[in-house]
Amino acid sequence: MKLPGYYTSGQFAHMAEVSVRTIRYYDQQNILKPSYINESGARFYTDEDFVRLQQILLLKYLGFSLEDIREMTINDTDYHLMQNALNLQLKLIDDKIEQMQLVKQAIQDTSREISKNHTVNWSQMLHLIHLTGMEKSLKTQYQNASNISARIRLHEMYSQNQTGWFPWIYHNCKITDGMRILEIGCGDGTLWNENMAKLPQNISAVLSDISEGMLRDVRRRIGSDSRFSFQAFDCHRIPFASDSFDLVIANHVLFYCDDIAKVCREVSRILVPGGRFLCSTYGASHMQEITALVQEFDSRIQLSGDALYARFGLENGAELLAPYFSEISTQLYDDALYVTDAAPLIEYILSCHGNQNQYLLERYQDFRRFVEKKTLKGFHITKSAGLFICRNKI
Incomplete structure (x- = not known):
């Protein structure tokens, strides 16, 4: 019997120009499950499933493994x-x-x-x-x-502080005309894209990251702006002469560095005497409710292999910076999250560097229902983040 809005495996495979065997294989691998299975075991698919199949075929064409594709598309029902x-x-x-x-x-x-x-x-x-x-x-x-x-x-969706993180960082940079700036670990360049209208015309900014791919993204976003140049390097060995910059920015970078002291020595070297180093980090209570949430669902989950704030955090950062810089001040960013929708929170959790995908992907629907229940009346998340502003020794 024909079900309205549903396609048989054969019809579905024909629409996508793949074999029924391929469709069955994706089902077995838990990459694309049918939307409906009748009493006799016949499988049926929808237009929404077809969109998902197109994504799978695209990622497969681009060279991703089926394991990669499963992780990259697991939450696409939202x-x-x-x-x-x-x-x-x-x-x-x-x-x-x-x-x-x-x-x-x-x-x-x-x-x-x-x-x-x-x-x-x-x-x-x-x-x-x-x-x-x-x-x-x-x-x-x-x-x-x-x-x-x-x-x-x-x-962006749920911060209670109306001044966003990146505008707040930019405000503390106090960038003036003629300034020479280096950002280490620029990521996707959001700091600059969100504040481009405020940026003086006569400055030079080098955006760096260890990832060439990230820098390609940033170049595309910023375009042909002569104020910016881009360079890939490891911040443990910064390829610039001494006294090259007036300002160095490291936004949530130092806690990832293997040798924080070495990075600080390099930053001090390339800064002019009296130049400023801005480096942000987290405190011990940052986003602690998310960790409690996932561990309530499965106690084996660790969202990060390391406690980043223990390596370089609000509690110990000034002490780590003190041997290399003077006039170290701390600016705290007063904020919290109040999350009312499960989907962005789940997306955040799946993006973490820990072992969560090992335990969540196979139970994704259960986890989604669990988070939906938790966010039904709003879910409060503590934020503990801030910025060290350091003056280079003269």
């Missing part, structure tokens, strides 16, 4: 989350296009070299190999961008 995922996938396609254009150019250059000199330029060949290997970094880039977006989105 429409605004699906929109976010599609936007990130568009960025991924832009990177794929850029990569292939570079590969094409490298092949053309190598071919011309062989035709002209009847020899192989091995340096050019190594460059070509490097370009074709870029694909391995796309997964990391996508996931990093997705994680950052999920975290920013939760704060």
Whole structure:
């Protein structure tokens, strides 16, 4: 019997131009389950399932494994989350296009070299190999961008402080005309995109990140603005001469660094005497309700392998900075979250660096119902974040 709005496995496979065997395999792998199974075991799919299948096929075409795809699409039944995922996938396609254009150019250059000199330029060949290997970094880039977006989105939607985090950071930077600025760990460049209208015309800003993929995103967002340049490097070894900058910004970066002291020495070196270093971090109580929430659902879940605030937090940061800088002051950001919708909170939880996906993906629907119940009347989340403003020694 034909069910209104439903397609049989055969019809569904024909619409997507794949085999029924493929559809069954995705079902077995818990990547795309049917919306309805009748008493005799026949499987039926909907138009919403078809949208999800298109995402799966796109990600498979872009080289992602089925395990990756399961993690990347598990929450796409929430429409605004699906929109976010599609936007990130568009960025991924832009990177794929850029990569292939570079590969094409490298092949053309190598071919011309062989035709002209009847020899192989091995340096050019190594460059070509490097370009074709870029694909391995796309997964990391996508996931990093997705994680950052999920975290920013939760704060944007539910922060009680009307002055957003990035405008607050910018205000404390006190950027003036002629200033030379370096941001280490710039992420997706939100600090600058949110404050572009306030930025003086006669400044120079170097945006850096360890991820080339992140920097490609930032370049696309900022466009051809001569005030900005972009450079990928590890902040343990900053490739600039001493006294190169008036201001260095590290927004939620230092607690990820293997050697915080070494990074501080590098920042002090490249700052002019009396220059300023702004570095933000969290306190011990930051977002503690989210940890309690997931552990109530499953006590094995750890949202982070490390307590980041213990490495560099509001409680110990001034002490860690004191050997390298003077006039260290602390500015606290007064805020909290009041979450009234489960979907952005779940997206945030899945973006964390811990083991949560190991325990949540197979029980996603149960977890979603659990969070929906918790947020039904509003869910309060403590925020403990702030900024150290340091003056370089003279």
